[in-house]
Amino acid sequence: MGRRTFLAAVGTGLAGCTASPAPAPEVHLPVRKQPGVVTPALSTTELMAFDVTVRGRAGLTEVLRALSSPVADAVVTIAVGASLFDGRFGLERPRRLTPMPSFRSDVLDPAWCHGDLLVQVSADSREPVDAALARQIPGLTPRWRMPGFHPDGTRNLFGFREGAGNPDASDAKLMDEHVWVQPGDDEPAWCVGGTYQVVRLIRLAMPSWDAEPLEVQERVFGRTKDTGAPLGQASEHDRPDFASDPGGRRIALNAHIRRANPRTPESEAHKILRRGHSYRLSESDAGQIFVCYQRDVELGFATIQRRLAGEALEKYLLPFGGGYFFVLPGTDDGHVSLG
Ligand code: HEM
Numbered sequence: 001m002g003r004r005t006f007l008a009a010v011g012t013g014l015a016g017c018t019a020s021p022a023p024a025p026e027v028h029l030p031v032r033k034q035p036g037v038v039t040p041a042l043s044t045t046e047l048m049a050f051d052v053t054v055r056g057r058a059g060l061t062e063v064l065r066a067l068s069s070p071v072a073d074a075v076v077t078i079a080v081g082a083s084l085f086d087g088r089f090g091l092e093r094p095r096r097l098t099p100m101p102s103f104r105s106d107v108l109d110p111a112w113c114h115g116d117l118l119v120q121v122s123a124d125s126r127e128p129v130d131a132a133l134a135r136q137i138p139g140l141t142p143r144w145r146m147p148g149f150h151p152d153g154t155r156n157l158f159g160f161r162e163g164a165g166n167p168d169a170s171d172a173k174l175m176d177e178h179v180w181v182q183p184g185d186d187e188p189a190w191c192v193g194g195t196y197q198v199v200r201l202i203r204l205a206m207p208s209w210d211a212e213p214l215e216v217q218e219r220v221f222g223r224t225k226d227t228g229a230p231l232g233q234a235s236e237h238d239r240p241d242f243a244s245d246p247g248g249r250r251i252a253l254n255a256h257i258r259r260a261n262p263r264t265p266e267s268e269a270h271k272i273l274r275r276g277h278s279y280r281l282s283e284s285d286a287g288q289i290f291v292c293y294q295r296d297v298e299l300g301f302a303t304i305q306r307r308l309a310g311e312a313l314e315k316y317l318l319p320f321g322g323g324y325f326f327v328l329p330g331t332d333d334g335h336v337s338l339g
Contacts, residue, residue, distance in 0.1 A: 031193040032330030036077030038169040042122040049115025054139035074128035077120040079325035084116040092188040100324040112321025115143045148277025148289040161228035178271040193329030196297040200290040201321035220312040222255030259311045272300040
């Protein structure tokens, strides 16, 4: 992934999202998106949240301009939090952008939550990420930052493979359906080409997990640890067959994948693109930086998270931070856009 530049176009309005005249057949307007969402995950990713201390749109433009200045070999993705829309800048808020609520079993630490801006930097090594985040940018107060990594290919710190249940990020049509805000959505026009980003900082109870026998761990997820196949099936990409197992004999009713995606006609509307990372702050503090993207945060993350309440995985997790953000659209000339 090479150099990327995003300059702010604050206050200039729309990024290729003019409505097309009524019955035109499939007119494709060039809606630009930022990288770091559907592009392949890189080995090192750090999230850094800031509060903005400048006043007025011109000041905000400068801040975004500085943040989006190029850093070699880093992919920078810029998102905004609900607090940026408190009237300071006269901006029109993405309709579903609220502060992240506290869900059952969350123990949220305000020092690790929310932020006016979220900057995500990814690279294939540490140096470009450090370089991007070491820049001193006037008008920004750091709020929290969390360095993430992929420990072993696609496995998380609990040793399970991740990604099987994700929609295919290389399928542009699928991503338009589930990830990117589209023309005609019930959103301010400037939001087209953006996406809701949910971040959850989740400490993992590693000693308790490691003490569990393999079969317990597999029952918690509903998949085998080795291959990632749904329990009772042969390979990772086999579709779990819950319909023929209504009592949960093969895959428990409170297994993570069964709660997360019950695979009923109703649950089809609740699709998210997960892009998680692991973190390790100390010997005793390690976990998951859960990140997901969706076109509608209520239909996506929030519905799924409520369904996960009481799942078998819950007792090994401590969600303590994160937030709801909105990834800004890109523009034709490589800017980010904020209406
Ligand atoms: C530390 C916390 C978590 C861990 C360790 C974890 C781990 C996993 C694993 C191993 C899988 C199976 C492989 C895969 O499909 O990727 C999975 C699937 C999934 N997880 Fe999580 N997850 C966590 C939190 C969450 C949260 C907070 C959500 C959303 C609210 C979520 C939503 C999903 C979904 C939608 C699937 C796909 C289910 C399917 O289609 O079969 N997960 N997760």
